Amino acid sequence: MLAVHGSYCHGEDQLIIQGCSGSAQMAEPRDTVVLAYSGGLDTSCILVWLKEQGYTVIAFLANIGQKEDFDAARKKALALGAEKVYIQDVCREFVEEFIWPAVQANALYEDRYLLGTALARPCIARRLVLVAKEQGARYIAHGATGKGNDQVRFELSCYALCPSIKVIAPWRMPEFYQRFPGRRELMEYAQKHGIPVPVTPKAPWSMDENLMHISYEAGILENPKNRAPLDLYTKTCDPATSPDVPDELEIEFEKGVPVKVTNTRNGVTHRSALELFMYLNDIAGKHGVGRIDIVENRFVGMKSRGIYETPAGTILYHAHLDIEAFTMDREVRKIKQGLSLKFSELVYNGFWYSPECEFLQHCIARSQQAVAGTVRVSVFKGQVYVLGRESPHSLYNEELVSMDVQGDYEPADATGFININALRLKEYHRLQSKVSTKQDE
Amino acid sequence: MLAVHGSYCHGEDQLIIQGCSGSAQMAEPRDTVVLAYSGGLDTSCILVWLKEQGYTVIAFLANIGQKEDFDAARKKALALGAEKVYIQDVCREFVEEFIWPAVQANALYEDRYLLGTALARPCIARRLVLVAKEQGARYIAHGATGKGNDQVRFELSCYALCPSIKVIAPWRMPEFYQRFPGRRELMEYAQKHGIPVPVTPKAPWSMDENLMHISYEAGILENPKNRAPLDLYTKTCDPATSPDVPDELEIEFEKGVPVKVTNTRNGVTHRSALELFMYLNDIAGKHGVGRIDIVENRFVGMKSRGIYETPAGTILYHAHLDIEAFTMDREVRKIKQGLSLKFSELVYNGFWYSPECEFLQHCIARSQQAVAGTVRVSVFKGQVYVLGRESPHSLYNEELVSMDVQGDYEPADATGFININALRLKEYHRLQSKVSTKQDE
Amino acid sequence: MLAVHGSYCHGEDQLIIQGCSGSAQMAEPRDTVVLAYSGGLDTSCILVWLKEQGYTVIAFLANIGQKEDFDAARKKALALGAEKVYIQDVCREFVEEFIWPAVQANALYEDRYLLGTALARPCIARRLVLVAKEQGARYIAHGATGKGNDQVRFELSCYALCPSIKVIAPWRMPEFYQRFPGRRELMEYAQKHGIPVPVTPKAPWSMDENLMHISYEAGILENPKNRAPLDLYTKTCDPATSPDVPDELEIEFEKGVPVKVTNTRNGVTHRSALELFMYLNDIAGKHGVGRIDIVENRFVGMKSRGIYETPAGTILYHAHLDIEAFTMDREVRKIKQGLSLKFSELVYNGFWYSPECEFLQHCIARSQQAVAGTVRVSVFKGQVYVLGRESPHSLYNEELVSMDVQGDYEPADATGFININALRLKEYHRLQSKVSTKQDE
Amino acid sequence: MLAVHGSYCHGEDQLIIQGCSGSAQMAEPRDTVVLAYSGGLDTSCILVWLKEQGYTVIAFLANIGQKEDFDAARKKALALGAEKVYIQDVCREFVEEFIWPAVQANALYEDRYLLGTALARPCIARRLVLVAKEQGARYIAHGATGKGNDQVRFELSCYALCPSIKVIAPWRMPEFYQRFPGRRELMEYAQKHGIPVPVTPKAPWSMDENLMHISYEAGILENPKNRAPLDLYTKTCDPATSPDVPDELEIEFEKGVPVKVTNTRNGVTHRSALELFMYLNDIAGKHGVGRIDIVENRFVGMKSRGIYETPAGTILYHAHLDIEAFTMDREVRKIKQGLSLKFSELVYNGFWYSPECEFLQHCIARSQQAVAGTVRVSVFKGQVYVLGRESPHSLYNEELVSMDVQGDYEPADATGFININALRLKEYHRLQSKVSTKQDE
Secondary structure (H helix, E strand, C coil): CCCEECCCHHHCCCCEECCCCCCCCCCCCCCEEEEECCCCHHHHHHHHHHHHCCCEEEEEEEECCCCCCHHHHHHHHHHCCCCEEEEEECHHHHHHHHHHHHHHHCCCECCCECCHHHHHHHHHHHHHHHHHHHHCCCEEECCCCCCCCHHHHHHHHHHHHCCCCEEECHHHCHHHHCCCCCHHHHHHHHHHCCCCCCCCCCCCCEEEECCCCEEEECHHHHCCCCCCCHHHCCCCCCCCCCCCCCEEEEEEEECCEEEEEEECCCCCEECCHHHHHHHHHHHHHHCCCCEEEEEEECCCCCEEEEEEECHHHHHHHHHHHHHHHHHCCHHHHHHHHHHHHHHHHHHHHCCCCCHHHHHHHHHHHHHCCCCCEEEEEEEECCEEEEEEEECCCCCCCHHHHCCCCCCCCCHHHHHHHHHHHHHHHHHHHHHHHHHHHHHHC | CCCEECCCHHHCCCCEECCCCCCCCCCCCCCEEEEECCCCHHHHHHHHHHHHCCCEEEEEEEECCCCCCHHHHHHHHHHCCCCEEEEEECHHHHHHHHHHHHHHHCCCECCCECCHHHHHHHHHHHHHHHHHHHHCCCEEECCCCCCCCHHHHHHHHHHHHCCCCEEECHHHCHHHHCCCCCHHHHHHHHHHCCCCCCCCCCCCCEEEECCCCEEEECHHHHCCCCCCCHHHCCCCCCCCCCCCCCEEEEEEEECCEEEEEEECCCCCEECCHHHHHHHHHHHHHHCCCCEEEEEEECCCCCEEEEEEECHHHHHHHHHHHHHHHHHCCHHHHHHHHHHHHHHHHHHHHCCCCCHHHHHHHHHHHHHCCCCCEEEEEEEECCEEEEEEEECCCCCCCHHHHCCCCCCCCCHHHHHHHHHHHHHHHHHHHHHHHHHHHHHHC | CCCEECCCHHHCCCCEECCCCCCCCCCCCCCEEEEECCCCHHHHHHHHHHHHCCCEEEEEEEECCCCCCHHHHHHHHHHCCCCEEEEEECHHHHHHHHHHHHHHHCCCECCCECCHHHHHHHHHHHHHHHHHHHHCCCEEECCCCCCCCHHHHHHHHHHHHCCCCEEECHHHCHHHHCCCCCHHHHHHHHHHCCCCCCCCCCCCCEEEECCCCEEEECHHHHCCCCCCCHHHCCCCCCCCCCCCCCEEEEEEEECCEEEEEEECCCCCEECCHHHHHHHHHHHHHHCCCCEEEEEEECCCCCEEEEEEECHHHHHHHHHHHHHHHHHCCHHHHHHHHHHHHHHHHHHHHCCCCCHHHHHHHHHHHHHCCCCCEEEEEEEECCEEEEEEEECCCCCCCHHHHCCCCCCCCCHHHHHHHHHHHHHHHHHHHHHHHHHHHHHHC | CCCEECCCHHHCCCCEECCCCCCCCCCCCCCEEEEECCCCHHHHHHHHHHHHCCCEEEEEEEECCCCCCHHHHHHHHHHCCCCEEEEEECHHHHHHHHHHHHHHHCCCECCCECCHHHHHHHHHHHHHHHHHHHHCCCEEECCCCCCCCHHHHHHHHHHHHCCCCEEECHHHCHHHHCCCCCHHHHHHHHHHCCCCCCCCCCCCCEEEECCCCEEEECHHHHCCCCCCCHHHCCCCCCCCCCCCCCEEEEEEEECCEEEEEEECCCCCEECCHHHHHHHHHHHHHHCCCCEEEEEEECCCCCEEEEEEECHHHHHHHHHHHHHHHHHCCHHHHHHHHHHHHHHHHHHHHCCCCCHHHHHHHHHHHHHCCCCCEEEEEEEECCEEEEEEEECCCCCCCHHHHCCCCCCCCCHHHHHHHHHHHHHHHHHHHHHHHHHHHHHHC
């Protein structure tokens, strides 16, 4: 059994997998590869192709909340010649160790993207590395393309956790991608090697789904002017046909993460991380919450267009923002906001397991110590409306702010405050006038 | 006539009003005050009170898009003893010189507030100063409270534009606020001095409206847990009863500001800044777009709760974000995002006329040179959905990003890119393993 | 005895002094004031003046490393009518709890000032508050001027630690400063009230000294063009006449703070914080290290000119910078650098005891966990030269960087790295060319 | 003749070289390469090796201020078979277009490195590209190693200026570096191909020199503990033996760049950019100013140790910092400081010709509009001491800051200023006390 040092939680300590240093000699068998297997056409072909290249292939499939027939996938992988198949449910750790830190950070890439795919990759990669270590495999393979972010996220995660691992990325290897320049060649290869070919025609775009979100890109979506087809969406209802009555939720936070969700319409309550997150997915999905259509900047330097659905994440983004503003000091918030911007960029770029991301996660978690309380939200027709909030730790002081009560506040102090703040502006005006006068002469 | 040096537009040059240096000797009459008059009970009482104190009062009322009977206000001010009344329509300059820079910046205070009130204050203050200069008045008075942001915004603007001006803020003067501890005393004073008293009962909250937004705060809203009453909103329809059919708009940008709006459902088109902004207000208002309920941090150091409606501003925020992401280089965007955060804070705090805000406005405008193109949005049930975008200046390269075309892109390069990025992470792992191993011994 | 909750050290927890909430009822005697007494003319006059106003005065004098006849000061205060005199040696806590966090941060205000005075103020203020609490005093008084930073630093510290304290700042009270418009009036007052008047003529500038530094400002230094007189300096020798032979030191760090200093020329070694800091002061002073002449921006909005000597602090700044660069990951360092900039500004402005400064101190301390090792420096003729460094935790990898060894490094990877980084630049060129071509047409 | 669009100066417009788009068809001859030739052993061997590979080689050597026998280098290149040799003096443009923007920015990488090499690379690369375009060459080759920063700086510059250029980097090509694993093999190859071999033994470190600085690294310096030999330095005297009398200089700035230098000891004055820079090099070199020994983080992710001499740059860094602080508003300075940090990082990493660097250069230049005046410095024994400064645009107000004059300043305002700033801290204390009290129960 593999020893994992350090805790996974809240960035206190980075995962250190022993015996992974670059120079370490590793155990046989030396030609085993753990393949991040999805059950789809691409990774099925890769599985067979890797065997052709002489590798022993162990298929690994994470259940991270995607819709998938895991049993069928297991059978398929074995049928294609996988030595072993590992299917592991990582949903709980995905929520607790990856989504929660993102909620604490209000993580948002380029002002819009809630990082659904980016958060899933390091969660999967960690498991890939653990399986590789257990099995003494020196190689990890994945089916991510050569132009995207996911290749980076997978590989940086693997290398950071275990520098001696070698990653095989067939879509970047000429011997692979020249052999399979298009989908037709893949299909032919599949038919030739007994790989089951999907019976339904492929959607004219690609998708990637997990518990937090689903992304749609490529194909007809590559033209950024093209409107997404109405039937594209799978995780949220069309707001045009969503219920005409809102759901109202009370979301309770402790240390910046949700610990309880109650639907005030029917009293339904959830407390565990995974359950409450899934429940929020249900409610948000039902009301069409969490759709965006954006152009974003990939780490490799190109702009791409993506359409995303992030139902629960969208509710939590709004609710956390609110409870944080309510309980956190203004200046701490400003500093934390800067850290979160950086954190979001790092997560997007695949640096989850980096010293800087670990550092940021620690600092952000620190900022959340008193982020506690309850936010009431209404979920309706694609929107999340904050209705009110309360907290035992709030820095909001109703008496102080009241227009009807003077309280300890001395209005005359504001005069001095303004005058001193004006000092610098007056000096600047003085100088500008001088310059301006001179120019007029 | 007053000479105003420098252009107002796009931050190229700050407004310099000559003859305003602190030490300058000013013309008589020395006891004239220009009052920022709203027509309401408070500033009416202040008008009379200022006269009681021996000042000659000139009432100034900006038409900045609020619903108001300006003619009645004029008559009222004159009846109360104002020497003169100036009512000036500043709507166009508000849009072009204040809202547009905020659109360019994607200005957002504390991740949520679009700065509707904060942007209006320097627009009004500039006019106040110009009137004071024209009239040879040494004083400016306003009715803002002593706990709020608006006093700061008004006064910093006035002092920055004309350091020799003296501001009278009655709500911070003990002789005033001790005389009028509550609304009852104001009413009594009004009745005694023939000041018309509103016949309708005052709403249990306070409001401030302009072309861009309306704010609701104080009163029953001071308890942050209390839900806003459904009948509070005045600028947007309730999404529950808003139309069941979306409007779709094409918004064209040049240099980061909208230059044309077309409703694709009916072909209605607007091109001038003011008209297109008002049209967006109509459309957004009709569909319930732009409501928020937040707790924010005031510059004076307290948290307050505010409810805002910003219809057109919300559409433009989303549309500009999209066209900017489409046309701006990733790294420029990141730098500009940091500048915008600072810009938003400065605007909120009242530093519109400051060297730093002028500097930021210039830099942000520079970043917008190629932010041009058209965004198509759907406005529906409280939401703005981006549907697509196109631009002659886009950095989006459909061929480069395509999954089906290799283009100039060499997938093998990504391997090197990842490996070099992994170098630092591997080194860190090496060190951590060493430390960890040592600790195990 | 006063209960102090929380540790002082390393920002882990902010000092909370119980029973200080604004609304708390406090014990009699209600008219006792604790005066931050310096023994000089100003605070002696203030002492007598406060008694005139009816206060019971307790004099507090911190020994924070300044040159002072503390015994004489005690006698003087008692002779002038102080009820009690407290003289407390705070040198050790000044080094360990205030200077050390600044060393960890490489704290530097406006790229040059090592914050010597700014760090001392919260150290003194904390003691003032503790004495006030012990003595049941409701007031604290100080002799800082109304234009400077120190008034802000003292008072924000006092209010943050004990909101119910009232601060008396005579130099901001018209009844005081109008009575004493100049030094002559102070002298007259002194003579009248038996306050000993300094026999030596006052230097034509003011000074403030502590263990870390001495500042010179005002008087003839107010003209920023005037060169500082050669005989002004008191903590460092003139580099023109300093020894012609350098001293070489080995400075060992743990967690970002120095834990051992060895003079390799003579083997002298110091390990305790206070002793090693004082020794560094000796060595740096002997070699003329640590003089600067700057114009800085005060928090109240004006520029001022100051001349500072910070001998030990200057050595530690250079040494810490070096060991940090040697042991800290590049990206962590960049984030930490931003935090330190903010930290320095906060310390300068007097916000030591603020939620944001506490947060930053925590984050910065976290970044220092592996900042350990030894730096060798030469101290000579006003300069500190880093000669070399070593560390058990270094991220420096001699084999990796070597030009003579390839190691694990694959040069071809750099090609991919460069090409991918170039992608964005090429896209930008493509667009610029298009625009440029169009403009030519 | 090649048309170059846009100005080179002050970042107003990026250099656009037409006809360089990636997809453009280029003129024959297709196998010509422009080699960045240094005259040394490495690039001489590369020249011959490129010819072996079938390329027509044009040698390009920039005179960027290094000590070099350019005539001998020309002859040598021709003798080795170069088709043509271009030797171009770029000193003036190096100072005006690359060093000056760095002076404006106070550019400093990782708090210490003045970027001497990093600034030279884009200056040279631009010329390389221009020659390649003129000559119709499709290739550029350089002799930079595969582990360093210079390869990145050269190539990103080339690709940004002319995307269709192909770069040949022999030290990253296995067929080259495996053939020449060490210096011995290079020597053998040289002897075999009639390449003149240096008669003096190579220094046990590598050097790179230009007008701004010289760097020493590798060889015996790779051990970061090793002290640099005393005889290593070539651009500055040993402070131990430098003159015992300082030089005093008056440096006049306009728009943030030096426009005049006067030695007040002898009246020597220089006004042109190049001449005054060279004169500052002389003076600084004579007094041993500008030596540093650092460990830095390379862009490729490894730490390296470098020793640098930057004589004139060090004087200008201190002088510019001073005049900037004197003339620039505090808050503008803070924003500009953040931009400069980013600028320095970009320059170090090789992104001179990037949209973000162009943007930053523009913003920084904008901040320098009023950075004008004269700084007096003393240069002595390795140190630069600022003695005083004056400026027609200073925001320093001697009357305002004076301790002896109250001026327009109202001390009572500071009370309000402090109290309002304390508000937030008191609120925080209130909450902490509550929490703390609870925990005690």
